[in-house]
Amino acid sequence: MRTLYIGKDFSDDPSGRFYTDGDGSGEEFREEILRPIIASGKKFKLNIDENVEGYGSSFLVEAFGGLIKFGYFTKAQVEDSFDIDYDDLDFEFYEKKINQYINEALYNSQKYVSTKDEAIAEGRYKELIDKTFVEEFCKG
């Protein structure tokens, strides 16, 4: 089973909710990393503690709750697609929070409107994160 490292493959400072909040937001992680990998149907490990100091609630809610809220996947599909992995026991709290946000999200309860174009136009989102690994990751 392959492992996706948030801190190494995405950002060492995952923060903010939308593209408009800058690079490394929850919206960016969901739309360009999680969604295509889960859609590939291959189960993976999601490491949450390597090279990361912590997460804001805004990032986690948008990244994980949004998968269900915008109707991409059901709760069961999301829960079955990855296992959360960490060595630092302090991150048990974030694991619980991720599971909480997945469980509390109402399936397809909101229509997704991307903030990417607006963020690029305003110069807030600079596409600094290399995501070429995602295609490779999906192939397994």
Place this chain on the structure above:
Amino acid sequence: MEVIDVVENDASVGDKEVVKSLPALKHNIQNHRSLNEQIVDEPKTMSTSNKESQVVAESYSADERLIQSLNEIRDAAIELRKAYISSNPNLINGVSTIPDGSYGLEITAGIIGAIIAAVAVFTSNNIYFSRVNRHNKKPHYASIALKLLENFEGLVTEYWMTERILDKRRKDENSNDMKLQEIRIKSEFVVLRKSVDTFCELLSKNNEKRDKDNLLVNIGTLYDVALGGEFESDNKKVDVNTTQKLSRLIANLKFLLIKYSQQVK
């Protein structure tokens, strides 16, 4: 009939006052007669009493001799005891000292007694202080959590009452300050959460379970509110509603922690 009776019978009416005093006079005369008779009989009485005194004196003399004999026997017994004791030093030693072979037993008994006393004192002290320490662990961690919570309260209320200004042309541009505040809020929350977790591990009694659950739920909600919404957003505005929510949550947490923050000395 005596002279007094004649005088009494023959007295005239004018002498009636004198006659009234005659019975008393008659009584006095009779008393004198009785005394005269006793005086006459005294030699006989005295003779009888001398004989009794003689018998008493004889009996006294016998008692004195008996007492004297007893004193002599007592003195002799004392002298004999003195002589016997002075001629038997072994007896003196035997009476005034501990027998040979008893020293070891006496020392062992003393040591065992001292050890038992020391162990008893140590054990009772140990039990007492372990109870006090166990009891004071909760106030200790509750006090630490309270201080961290107060610090966190200052950080988040200030953060949520501040608008992020990204425009570098403006004098009040604060993007770096806001980023610094966000980093501090995230790291301070981790410390606060860990201290509350540590404190909650000490709440094991049945009546403490409710407080433990409330603390854990409130700390989770504090994370959702303080680090949620427009946290880390470039569009972050002044948010009075979130600040009020945070103050209420923190007050609930403080109330729960204050209950346990009193130390036993």
